[in-house]
Amino acid sequence: MSFKIYAMHVKLLKKVEHPWKNIRQSKYRPALVFCSAIPFFQQITGINVIMFYAPVLFKTLGFGDDAALMSAVITGVVNVLATFVSLYSVDRFGRRFLFLEGGIQMFICQILVGSFIGLKFGTTGTGTLTPATADWILVFICVYVAGFAWSWGPLGWLVPSEICPLEIRPAGQAINVSVNMFFTFLIGQFFLTMLCHMKFGLFYFFAGMVAIMTIFIYFLFPETRGVPIEEMGRVWKQHWFWKSYIPDDAVIGGHDEN
Known part of the structure; x- marks a missing residue:
């Protein structure tokens, strides 16, 4: 039955005309905003800083070569496992709850990581991490990755597809993917430069962006669980x-x- 419904939707989708014109209509303004804002916020959490540069980041923080590589593997495993959690929780707790919970979790972890690094290295970048401090930083980064993986990670792709009716779906999904890839590129290109200039303040920067996007969701995003x-x-x-x-x-x- 579900396959027949899917096939019917595909046929209807092929008949859609002028999706880019349709999405500019006032009644589709919420969908346009969220298809643009969600992928932007998804990338500005700083998650790809961890995914792209984890070995470099951990080595910069004073981890040895082997420890830096192992820490990167650990965060990758946490990312995969936490993503499976979202499969269970997304319909049980709802999209809005996961957005908010994940945002709060990431905000706290970014503040803690930035504070630990700031206390040990300061603005000069000189200093050393004790093994205990290094372990705590790894723990908080893993908790941060988990918070993203069961909230903004999968929901960044799920929600835009749920809120776009057939009349605007091609345009909505194109905007979602394009914004996501564009800011993935920007973060990947400028992270190391930002780290050199902002040092531990970079984590506060990402924490501030997470706070903004969490407030944005709190006031502007309604629950869409179970809504056709x-x-x-x-x-x-x-x-x-x-x-x-x-x-x-x-x-x-x-x-x-x-």
Whole structure:
């Protein structure tokens, strides 16, 4: 049955005309905003700093070559395992809860890692880590990675696909992927330069961005768990902020007009 529904949606999707024109309509403004903001925030958490440069980062913090490589492997394993947690929790606790919980978890860990590094290295970058401090930094980075992996990691791809009806799905998904890849490139290119100039303050920078995106979700993102795509118009219409963008005739009898 689910395959037949999927096949029907594919046929309908092929009939969609002018998705880029449609997505500029007022009633699709929430979807446009979230398809742009979520991938931006997903990358500005700094997660790819850990994934791309983990061995370099750990070595810079004073880990030996073997320890730096092993620490990178550990964070990678944590990332994979925590992603499986989201498979269980996303429908049990909801998208909004995971966004908020993951954001708070990442914020706390970024502050703690930045503080540990700041206390040991200061602004000069000179100093050494004791084995105990190094272990704590690794623990907090792993907790940070786990927080991302069961929240913003998978939800960054899931939510944009859930909130875009067929009329705008091609455009919405194109925006989502393009913004994600663009900021992945920027973070990857400029991280080492930012680290050299900001030192431990870089972790505070990412923590600040995580705080902003968590506040953004808290005030602007409604729960979408169990909401069919065709009823997203009703969800936006009931939201305190987005309702002003949804015309009354876009929602009929509790269902999106389209």
